[in-house]
Amino acid sequence: MNGKKYLLPLCLLGLLVQHAAFAEGLSQLVDDPLQTQPEQLQSGATLPDASRISCSQSVDFSQPLTLSGAVDTALCNNPQIRATWAEIKVQSGVVGEARAAYLPTISGSVSRLRDSTVYSAGSQAPGVTSTGNQYYGSLNWRLFDFGGRAANRESANQMLLAAIAGHDAALQKTMVTVIQAWFDTLTSQAEVDARQHIAELARQTLIVAQRRESLGASAQDETLQATTALAKAELTAMRASGDYQKNIALLRQAMGIDLATELTLPRQPERVIPSDIHDLNEWLKQAEDRHPAIQEARAKWAADKDKIISVRSEGLPTVDLTAHMSRNGFPNQGLSSINQTSKDIGITVSIPLFDGFSRQYKIQEARAQAEQSEAQMEDTTARIMTDVVKAYADARTALNVLTASQQLLDAAQKSVQSVQRRYDKNVADILEVMNAQSALADAQQQRIEAIAAWQSARLSLLANTGILSQLSESSG
Structure with missing residues (x-):
């Protein structure tokens, strides 16, 4: 009995699920009957590492801002991204138009007409009035066009x-932009910490110098030198703080958030692997295969080459199937005096004979456009390859400097502890x-700059290769 008790609700639930799935499929069929929308429009945009962009969850700015949080916020707020997303929808519509050219077009009309015939006063014939319905339908289907539709479809x-x-x-x-801004802010924050640490060391040195002077162990000159060193260290720390405020404002701008939003960042790691x-x-090789700018230029070149075929085919013959059916007359004419139905079907061959040489110049224009797109693709590829070579060299150098800077910092810290x-x-x-x-202070600055140079070089190498993703959050 218990099983039968829940059988009906489960069946109803199953029917509802099936109905929902059917309704969703029907809605997709109505919205996109020719299946032109790419997977991106159906499932949402993704990053190069296949992770999805989600704007449903807001970032908690009361917590230290992670790199992924900064990236998510920027991707959801950037207007250029929304514009390029809309461009995908536009081009999906163009693809649909190109595919629709292979299908027939059918039109029909129904008219309710009232015809009145009135004779002159001298005529003995009475006036005639008739009322009726008029029906008309037509079908047009292009059967052959020397590759024009195929070229338009491929171009789309x-x-x-x-x-x-x-x-x-x-x-x-x-x-x-946002990752670089995040790292710049992180670096400037580390510089503030380092400069404040040096100022604290200078303050402690001044205290010791004042104590030694009071005991007669040193002259007043040492105290004055310590005071000068402290003032210089505090001035440098103030400048570093100003740079940090500037960089955090640029980070807010890159993220597209209110410039008054309070942000805190995690500390720069002391050890970078x-x-x-x-x-x-x-x-x-990865840059040539995966960089979106190269892919975009390559696709535009292919589309312009297909455009040449499309323009050339417009001056060649076309073959169309036509069919018409009318009852009680034809559109924009009066009712037939007798009830009649007219049907016709045939093949129409259209042959362009002369168009004032405009077709010739359109073909030349299309060829020139394809040549221009090819040159732009080669220029884009060469520029990106050059950027990859430079970024690779910078990354190799930064990698070597990273190790040396850590050794320098360790030695400087031991030296300060010993002399104090x-x-x-x-x-x-x-x-x-x-x-x-x-x-x-110099060793700390060198270390901070080395970490920043490594992160920047690694970021530049990933970006110029076209594989940048949220996986870049790891500073190593």
Whole structure:
């Protein structure tokens, strides 16, 4: 009994699910009967790593802003991305028009007419009035056109691919901008911390110098030098703070959020594990195969080549099947005096004979446009390949500097600790302390710049190769 109790609700639920699926399929069939919409429009935009762009969840700015949070916000707010997404929809419609050219067109009309015939006053014939319905239908179907429709269809397909690549390029550009802004802000925040640390060391040195002066262990000159060093360190820290405020404002702008939004970022990692750079030829091959700008230029060139065939076919004969059916007369004419039905079917061959040489110049224009697109594709490819070579060289250099900068920082920190201990015990003078602190400040700056250079070079290499994604969040 218990099984039978739930059988009916389960059956109803199954019917509802089937009905919903059928309704969804019917809606898609009505909206896109020729199946022209690409997968991107149906499932949503994706990043190069196949992760989807979701704008349903907002980022909590009260927490430290992660790189993925900054990227998600920028991708959802960028107007250029929305424009390129709309361009995909436009080109999907163009593809539908090109496919529709293979199908017949059918039209019909129904008219309710009232005809009145009135004779002159001298005539003995009475007036005649008739009322009736008039029906008319026609069918036109192009059977052959020397490849014009095929060329238009292929050109539309290529332009759709170009629109998709253009959208990917807009995603890529936005991600490069916001990721670079995020890393710049992270770097400037690390510089603020480093400069404040140096200022704190200078403050501690001043305290020791003042104590030594009060005990008669050192002259007033050392205290003045320590005071000067502290003022210089605080001034440098203020400038670093100003750079940080500027970079965080640029990050807000890149994300497309209110400039008054409070943002905090996580700290720059002290240790960065570099990743493998691989071989240059591998990066070049990936860039040629995957970079959206190259794909877009390549698709536009293919579309322009198909346009030549389309324009040429417009001056060649076409073969159409035509059929008409009328009852009680024809449209824009009066009712037939007798009820009659007229039907005709035939083959129409249209042969363009002379158009004032305009077709010849249109073909020349199409060829020139294809040549221009080819040159633009080659220029885009060469430019991107050059950028990849430069980014690869920068990444190799940054990788070597990254290791050396860590060794320099470790040595400078040990030197400061050693000289401070000796200064506290009155076995070192103020110049040794200041020199060690200056060397530490330089080593910290070198380390920060090395990490920033590595992150920037790695980002540039990924971006110029066309494989940038949210996986780039890892600083290594």
